[in-house]
Amino acid sequence: ASRGDVSRRQHAHRRVLVFPLPFQGHINPMLQLADVLHGRGLAVTVLHTQFNALDPALHPEFTFVAVPDGVPADVAASGSIIPIILAMNAAMEASPAVRDVLASVLADDGQPPAACLFIDANLLAVQKAASALGLPTMVLRTGSAACFSCFLAYPMLHHNGYLPPKESQLYTPVKELPPLRVRDLFRTSTSDHKMVRKVLARASETVRNSFGLVVNTFDALETAELDRIRRELDVAFVLAAGPLHKLSSRSTGSSLLREDRSCMEWLDKQVPGSVLYVSFGSLASMDGGELSEIAWGLANSGQPFLWVVRRDLVRGSDGPGLPEGFDRAVEGRGKVIPWAPQQEVLAHFAVGGFWTHNGWNSTLESISEGLPMICMPHFADQMMNTRYVEAVWGVGFELEGKPERNKIAKAIQKLMNEREGEVAREKARELKKKVVSCLKSGGSSLLAIDKLVEHISSL
């Protein structure tokens, strides 16, 4: 029997529970981790909220259990992640519902016994409910190691005067967290700074209260940042087990929106490496003027492109209108879709660059395919991811300031056809080799999964 078969038999009598935060960038890596653990012979139960509920039909191999989340309808409708996290936790802490659901899942003797619960760091209420039942938790961090290191450093950043950020200090280096500058730190607008601080403190507490931490990154990408976390945390393990989408056997199945697959046929007909893929993730939004500048920037660049325009991309409108004359201007050269099978798109031979908002998943997916990036961060950890792309890995550059059509067309030319883009592409190809080697037998991420499975089995 192969090593895999033996390992599967050994673990077949255990089960892991997973509970993702109900946002696309958090759901994807959690279900990928679940898939990897399932591949090692562990049974998986997915707990999920009613808000952004998951579709069990897409994962017949897992058991699904819905948990009442108590997010008020108006907060849910705002789509605003920080208030939703706080409201969800407050409701879960105020009611015995999560604990009751967990207790009944644990008592289900038709299933192998549960070893532990994997949670998102933003679900402190769930960590507390699990702890009350004696169920160990482990945290999956869906952002970078640098980002979590910034969470841990947040009180210090306040104490040392970097936060709240002052307009005049945005380019001041944060000497405690190189190469970050004040503008790169995790933040939203100054007005809700207290809320951000609370959410980050709770995320750190969730990790500190847990048995161990898995980060969706890989050792060679964030060596120093992982070391910093390991020095600061007193948990059983901090493992870098990413990029999880490359370890997971299935890339689709966790999309909240329907993927428009017509783009794959369209890509098949394009020249290798010629297409710029443009997407700003699942949450970022803009005003109509910005959308119009982006549209004309793409049109004026002369470059083939595939652009994801979500129905809610433009604030306050349902179904953004593209500017008059745009369709004609880009006919045969550009394609606009509401949602893409992104990982497949990035792996397609026709795609040669990615204009991204630098959500961590998108950043890691781009790195995994050796693609250089134009970075247009919006909020949260996106500025810091951009900083690493530009200043540490050298695999892209930032498009600073408000989007403006001439600036955009120039940036696209630079990335796709000029020397600076070629240098970034070369570095991206080198980085991709490191991804390949961390995923090989004996590679750091595969070893991390081995260790994780051992920890789970020891519980």
Ligand code: UDP
């Ligand atoms: N994604 C996708 N189709 C799209 C755009 C995004 O499947 O058209 C996926 C993408 O592959 C990534 C996730 O949605 O896994 C977005 O996560 P990310 O961390 O990049 O950004 P967020 O949406 O959290 O801002």
